[in-house]
Amino acid sequence: MSGDLQRMRYSIESVRAREEKLGAVMSAMTAVATLLALLSVVMFLGFLIFLGGDWLANAQSATSGVDQPVKSNFEVLLWGGAELAVSGGVFPAIVGTIVLTLVMTVIVSPLGIVVALYLTEYAGTGWHTRLLRIGIQNMAAIPSIIYGVFGLAFFVYVIGGRLDNLFFAGNLPNPTFGAPGLLWASLTLAILTLPTVIVATEEGLLRLPLALREGSRALGATRSETIFRVVLPAATPSIMTGIILAVARAAGEVAPLMLVGVVRYAPTLPVSVEAPFIHLEQKFMHLGFFVYDLTMHAPGSEGRVGIVAASGLLLVLVIATLNLAALLLRLRLRRTFLRTGFE
Amino acid sequence: MFARDRRYLTDSLFGLLIRSTSLVVGLLILGMFTQMLLVVWPMFAAPSVSEQVFVAGMEPGTAAVPESGGGENPGEFADRPVTIDLPRKAVQLVLVPGDSVIAVETRPQLPATTPVRRQRLSVLEGAGALSFAAIDVAERYLLLTFKSGIFRLMSIRDDGHLESAYAGTLPAHRSVRPVPGGQSWVLVTEDALVQVHLVFLAAEASVATLRSMPVSDGIAHASTVSPDRRVLVATRSGEIRLWQLDMRKLTALDGLRGGARSVDWLSPVLFEVIYSDGSTRYFELASRLAEMSVNRLFFPVQFEGYSEPGYYWQPSATSDGFEPKTSLIPLLLGTLKAALVGLVLAVPVALGAAIFVGYYLSSRRREQVKPFIEVIASFPTVVIAGLAALWLAPRLIESLPEIVGGALALPILGGVALLMAKHLPTSVTRRGEVKVLPLHFLPGLVIVILVGAALGHWVEQWLFEGSLVTWLPEQGIAVQQLNSLLVGFILGFAILPTVFSLAEEAIYEVPRVGAAGSIALGATPWRSFQDVVLPIAAPGIISAVMLGFGRGIGETMIFLLLSGNAPGTDGSLFSGIRSLSATLAIELPEAAVGGTHFRTLFLGALILFALTFVINTLGHLIRNRILTKHRVSR
């Protein structure tokens, strides 16, 4: 009898030991996968910072003449120089990127908020709402180049062509809006980032307790008043997060822009101090396209990887700042609203 | 009261605004699809035709038509000597057909420095009358065809002297129509149109039949070939049919009266029909847009000058008379190949990390680690691709065995450990399962990778005669610097956060009650994961992989910079590829709006759109179903 028990205990022990060994190996493997993923991030950032930083840190010596003051590589990158075959420097590209994303934000924010409001406050649970939801989820995953194709075919050729016929017929056959430009690029990016704003806003709206809205309605406020006075203020952090995430996504997109208005060299900024301040019909430079152009077109030698890394670093920094801003804003606003009792 | 009304009015107006805006956004998605469909559709439409009425005396043909489609046929023998210019060799050939010989005069073009040369070519017995003479683009061959179908190819020396090179037979024909491009000709026989072309195989020229189109009720007259490669045929029964050279059908044109005797092009779209009663009428095709067939997009097609059918993508015309080649297969294959490689590389890492972060790590640690992997999603792909193109691409191919060895070391070690798990000493597994990020693994990890690389180097020395890049071509595998492996490698990095993030969420969302219960009953954490958590999370994980795949096939900049954009169709991992997305980015800005190339690109965009749409919808459906199930069970 005790022998049987012994044997049973032994077999349980051995199964247990086997299981434990398997668990140890498997968990170690998943841990290694995590480390690999982290390592790839560190390596990429390391290369970017090392190669880019190295180039930036070097002072230009060989090519600048005796009579010229020695320019640092940072200045060369910013304002252009003989070493930088894309002659204009990165400054107009930075301005172009900023103006583009600003105009995009102006377009995407109201649209995104309105759709999110519809989905949470107005829509029922019918099939058309489900369809809209699936559509929006899908929009987020449609390749960005497709937005570029759509932007070119619809915005530039269809809408732009109509606008020219209606309002700028005097300039025809020279198109004003019937050619790729800042406005169409912004619109294209706005549609591209729409799902980001919608999803973030919707999340924020759903998190608000129903009681908040019911209380407001019970006190006699109309639906729109409830939305404006109660719901939207409470959901501001999520909305802001969504918008900033959209901006971060847009700032890194290049492929669609190649079809709807980015150019390699347009040193004239799309903004000016006189009215109308902003030139929506103009073509523009863009930081991401600048990186692409440097990689592919800039004649030069081994030093190019440094310039590419430096401007890439700049772009990554811009996007990282935006993402960080979104993070901080969310935290800060969440804290404020926690104090006021929401959430 | 009034204020109250105003408030309600505002309210309903606002509601209206919100509803209508959402409707517009909803329609936008539909609109994108429709827009592309609208651009693509006319390409598949059959040509339509309308009659043009001209004032008497103002008919075309009498006046000079700028873009004449035909009329004269310079190489055709019709009771006159045929003159052929050879601009490259700066001479002119004059062919005078005689009874049994053809007299050839080689006249130098300006300035006349060399004397005129004369040569007599004997004609083969029973060849019949000469029908046509033509030269190839490189001016190396003179083609002489006879109505009996016999043809002779003469090679042209630099001084214009002709030497017999090749002879053979084609279908017997009444006349010959040259096709723009100077590479092929349409033979008009009694009841068929036969396109023959000049093919070069190992620098030797020959003439072969490329396509033929039977005309069931016989040919009364055939027009010249228009610049858009269309031939009009007046049949014996008096009807007019249109043959676009690369289509496998004759299109009957509607709206044309029967009883036609002959037909000819006046411009690429305008043609005149002469009826048996002597009257002449003019018709115009609605557009120059060539009709597209599914055959040309997805099946192997033999083109002019090619010795065999295949999948070719070379759509843009750089010269007149170019035959566009628009097979989407190389682009689809290239896209899928690289995306699959990317997936194969990314999925093990992403899923492993997802399991570790989502299951093993504590909630607090999870929130610390997760963003560090997800941050990849915010790196612009243009920067990743740019750095890879300039820095990684040359190194990858140079030290391929080392990199492959290093990359394989970890999975191989893992596999071995798994197989040997039973026999591992307890001392190794004493610590139990890893539940915090084991940073102390890092040195070991690096050592394993380095050992793998060294092994790779060693294997290369022993198995591949010291160099993989020379060994592979000897086995018939091309090794290019920009290849699908490189694209897959970088693509894997780019889709890593997508797969990781979604899979991690799927695992984390599974309620812990079940796992906790099974652990309480004595199962190890891994056993509980494998038997309790994984079955529930599996659909979510599958959808994560699908969404990662969808992200991979749509990526543009990585393909554009790293794939080499070579539209080949081989299955090798080491040769360049061309993707749909990069093709759109490269070619759409140059394509003439509304042309066949432009619309073909839109079809490519539509396919890419549909592909991602289906993949994503499936992924989301699976995902949503799981999420609702969990909410219920909670």
Added chain:
Amino acid sequence: MTMRRAVCILCLLPLGMSVIAQSPKLSIVGSDTMAVLLTDWSREFQRANPDVLFEIQGTGSAAAPPALAEGTVNFGAMSRAMSAKEISDFQRRTGFPPRGIQVGSDDIAIIVHPRNPLRKVSRETLDGIFSASQRCGGVRYGLQWSGVLGAAQGSPMGGVESLTIQRYSRTAVSGSYGYFKNEVLCGGDFMPQVMELPGFAAIVDAVARSPGAIAYVGAGFVDHRVRVVQILDDGAPLPGAYPGEPDYPFSRPLFLYLAIAPEQALNAMECAFLHHVTGSSGRATLKHHGFQTVGLEVAEEVARVCP
């Protein structure tokens, strides 16, 4: 209430901004080969005329004719002459033919990796390497260099003979692509294995880094990391020719195309730019970038469009 106002302002802003001021603008689309040249020209020009806006897009020559026909641009920069089809498409849209002014010429160099023993290459060999249809008398080679190098000359192979032939080309939008295709491949097709990169700089990079590579690039892009191969032309003397030499066979024109009707003239700003380009400093820039200048008769052509 503030929120509502904010939303309204947000909605109205894009409308408010659409008001356009017309400022003098010179827009040039076309050749990638000429893009760097054009940016330098425009920078020099801007120094004298600071209020002129410039937009330069160097995607490729094929982009120029449609843009000119649509009236999107002032100049179409092309590194080849317009084809008959492009001219007829242009004419159909505008009713008059485009006018081209040749401002320089560019030699297409054939480059290989310095380790490659290939020193001279004939048109037929190039046709065999690049072409799918061998219209120019080439013979199809195997995967490796041994076929080409055996056919050519050179004693030490440097290990290149067993490498894969890696062929690089520009994308189809480029004027060099069209030129190479018509001139070297006799209008035939590139093989599907030919890799297309969007810029010459990237091609030079790729060739510099892979011993098995061969490519054609604009002579201005060649640097010390690659070797230029001599071309053996049909009738040319045996030593062959390097780019820049007078009898080099692969030389193509650089054009600025204009969309003006026969009786029309250019506006003052466009004329000023043309004068700058064909003037002494413009020609110096051209030479600086490795291109060849054209004769002084170009001044007459300019005078014809700028009376």
